[in-house]
Amino acid sequence: MKVLVTVKRVIDYNVKVRVKSDNTDVDLANVKMALNPFCEIAVEEAVRLKEAGTASEVVVVSIGPKTCQEQIRTALALGADRGIQIETEDMPESLNVAKLLAKVIDEEQPGLVIMGKQAIDSDNNQTGQMLAALTDMPQGTFASEVKIDGDKVNVTREVDGGLQTVALNMPAIVTTDLRLNEPRYASLPNIMKAKRKPLDVKTPADLGVELKAHTKLLKVTPPAERQAGIMVASVDELVDKLKNEAKVL
Amino acid sequence: MAILVIAEHDNSTLKGATLNAVTAASQMGADLHLLVAGAGCGAAAEAAAQVAGVAKVLVADNAAYEHQLAENMGKLVAELAKDYSHIVSPATTTGKNFMPRVAALLDVAQLSDITAVESENTFQRPIYAGNAIATVESMDAVKVITVRGTAFDAAAAEGGSAAVETVDAAHDAGISSFVGEEMAQSDRPELTAADVIISGGRGMGNGENFALLEKVADKLGAAVGASRAAVDAGFVPNDMQVGQTGKIVAPELYIAVGISGAIQHLAGMKDSKIIVAINKDEEAPIFSVADYGLVADLFEAVPELEQKI
Ligand SMILES: Cc1cc2nc3c(=O)[nH]c(=O)nc-3n(C[C@H](O)[C@H](O)[C@H](O)COP(=O)(O)OP(=O)(O)OC[C@H]3O[C@@H](n4cnc5c(N)ncnc54)[C@H](O)[C@@H]3O)c2cc1C
Numbered sequence: 001m002k003v004l005v006t007v008k009r010v011i012d013y014n015v016k017v018r019v020k021s022d023n024t025d026v027d028l029a030n031v032k033m034a035l036n037p038f039c040e041i042a043v044e045e046a047v048r049l050k051e052a053g054t055a056s057e058v059v060v061v062s063i064g065p066k067t068c069q070e071q072i073r074t075a076l077a078l079g080a081d082r083g084i085q086i087e088t089e090d091m092p093e094s095l096n097v098a099k100l101l102a103k104v105i106d107e108e109q110p111g112l113v114i115m116g117k118q119a120i121d122s123d124n125n126q127t128g129q130m131l132a133a134l135t136d137m138p139q140g141t142f143a144s145e146v147k148i149d150g151d152k153v154n155v156t157r158e159v160d161g162g163l164q165t166v167a168l169n170m171p172a173i174v175t176t177d178l179r180l181n182e183p184r185y186a187s188l189p190n191i192m193k194a195k196r197k198p199l200d201v202k203t204p205a206d207l208g209v210e211l212k213a214h215t216k217l218l219k220v221t222p223p224a225e226r227q228a229g230i231m232v233a234s235v236d237e238l239v240d241k242l243k244n245e246a247k248v249l
Numbered sequence: 250m251a252i253l254v255i256a257e258h259d260n261s262t263l264k265g266a267t268l269n270a271v272t273a274a275s276q277m278g279a280d281l282h283l284l285v286a287g288a289g290c291g292a293a294a295e296a297a298a299q300v301a302g303v304a305k306v307l308v309a310d311n312a313a314y315e316h317q318l319a320e321n322m323g324k325l326v327a328e329l330a331k332d333y334s335h336i337v338s339p340a341t342t343t344g345k346n347f348m349p350r351v352a353a354l355l356d357v358a359q360l361s362d363i364t365a366v367e368s369e370n371t372f373q374r375p376i377y378a379g380n381a382i383a384t385v386e387s388m389d390a391v392k393v394i395t396v397r398g399t400a401f402d403a404a405a406a407e408g409g410s411a412a413v414e415t416v417d418a419a420h421d422a423g424i425s426s427f428v429g430e431e432m433a434q435s436d437r438p439e440l441t442a443a444d445v446i447i448s449g450g451r452g453m454g455n456g457e458n459f460a461l462l463e464k465v466a467d468k469l470g471a472a473v474g475a476s477r478a479a480v481d482a483g484f485v486p487n488d489m490q491v492g493q494t495g496k497i498v499a500p501e502l503y504i505a506v507g508i509s510g511a512i513q514h515l516a517g518m519k520d521s522k523i524i525v526a527i528n529k530d531e532e533a534p535i536f537s538v539a540d541y542g543l544v545a546d547l548f549e550a551v552p553e554l555e556q557k558i
Contacts, residue, residue: 016512017377026381095358118494123376124361129319129349138320138425141346144487154428158487159342160496165428166318178494179481214358216386218371223382226519229540235553238525238543246523246540248445248502249558
């Protein structure tokens with residue numbers, strides 16, 4: 001079985017983004033970029049399936065400008081076999097991404113697609129679900145456990161009230177939550193080896209997809225700042241403040 | 250055209266998040282319909298008909314919708330969508346699961362987790378863990394939207410008298426099935442609805458020590474939350490996680506105990522009205538958002554707090 005994994009290049013999760021002073025967008029100039037943490041978990045899960053003998057090949061796809069090849073190489077260093085970059089401008093809309101991925105699925109015919117549940121830049125949490133609808137596949141979102149059982153995959157999902165398990169016919173789409181696994185670090189020899197793994201570049205035109213704008217970003221502003229608070233010296237003072245100043249007790 | 254709000258429910262009662270979504274939807278237009286899709290969901294539909302401001306309740310009562318499987322819900326809602334200008338759902342794990350499928354089937358974008366309605370086609374939503382707010386205009390004919398509950402007041406659960414209409418459409422995609430669930434049992438208020446929350450982080454040391462927080466919670470009628478580190482370490486279950494990728498909360502009072510204040514945690518709680526931080530490290534970033542900070546060992550401060558409130 002072939003496993004397809006998608007990865008996105010995003011701001012490093014330790015970096016606090018700043019809004020540009022003209023409020024057109026956030027400022028990503030000279031900011032450290034990385035593999036989206038949820039995508040990293042997706043890569044790890046796919047590689048584990050290969051190590052367990054369940055998957056025969058792990059193909060990793062990223063959509064964006066040439067710079068996203070860096071994240072494809074990271075995934076290859078973690079153990080994916082081959083990469084595909086689909087060249088687009090920065091930050092294509094989720095629906096366009098899903099349409100491009102649907103074409104890749106047509107060509108590659110994977111048995112399982114593993115994606116991150118959300119990218120930590122746009123925080124949309126939607127591409128996997130959209131792709132599942134476009135390809136008429138079942139979905140196991142926010143997965144904390146993935147178990148393949150014949151031609152079905154059982155996915156345990158992190159939901160608001162606890163955990164839910166669903167059984168999906170394969171091919172299926174899984175989106176990862178934080179507790180699915182703990183991704184490994186790439187070793188130096190594997191980073192070197194990754195440089196020689198195949199990486200195909202395609203355009204939306206190659207795939208016959210026309211990208212369409214569905215939304216317009218009008219402005220980006222910083223969130224409301226919180227008023228600076230105070231330090232209290234004791235529990236007594238804290239309780240007094242909560243009762244008499246904040247009036248929340 | 251009318252606006253369709255998808256109700257979140259457990260077949261017998263309406264979940265609170267539905268009421269916040271109704272308020273958001275009422276800012277997009279006047280004619281509000283609520284869809285209750287479930288199995289044996291008559292009681293939930295009756296509750297839906299009472300919600301103030303709702304003109305019509307659509308009930309799709311069919312085994313295929315019992316667990317709101319995304320594959321089936323997506324098809325149902327996409328089919329109903331032709332009569333509506335906006336499809337709105339709470340940004341709960343249920344809404345987040347099926348709504349993007351609806352959007353894709355309609356060939357439109359989804360606006361996720363909106364926090365303000367500027368006009369019928371322009372909305373605000375947080376991006377980058379809430380460190381920026383995007384104002385986005387939708388150019389689609391049908392707008393598919395999920396709503397962050399904490400950003401909108403709840404509509405009144407009573408006072409309405411909507412007409413109830415049955416929807417016959419039975420979409421069973423037949424490609425997925427429900428196997429089981431493990432739901433947290435708790436007498437405490439739900440995190441997203443609580444007025445007071447006390448959350449513990451890695452500093453709690455282990456799961457047993459969460460009893461210290463529970464004692465305070467008992468006195469305050471509070472919910473108990475956690476940081477990701479506390480959940481990952483197995484101290485407490487996943488449904489207690491507050492943050493960018495957990496639950497978004499905005500209570501009157503949020504008490505963070507042994508939590509450092511990572512960007513991702515702040516994203517889930519920094520809209521709380523009053524924030525208290527108890528941490529032994531005076532440099533902890535949580536103090537930068539706290540109204541009241543106390544530098545102390547939590548194992549001394551929390552029992553003392555419990556005594557004194
Ligand atoms: C993609 C992604 C998504 C994430 N999503 C979330 C999310 O939704 N929610 C979330 O919370 N995190 C999230 N995180 C994790 C986040 O980055 C932090 O790692 C996490 O919030 C840290 O939890 P913590 O504050 O409990 O632990 P730590 O950062 O280890 O802090 C523990 C704190 O406890 C204090 N302490 C220790 N002992 C005591 C004591 N005896 N008395 C008083 N204080 C004490 C320490 O001084 C320290 O400040 C995410 C990370 C990633 C990469």
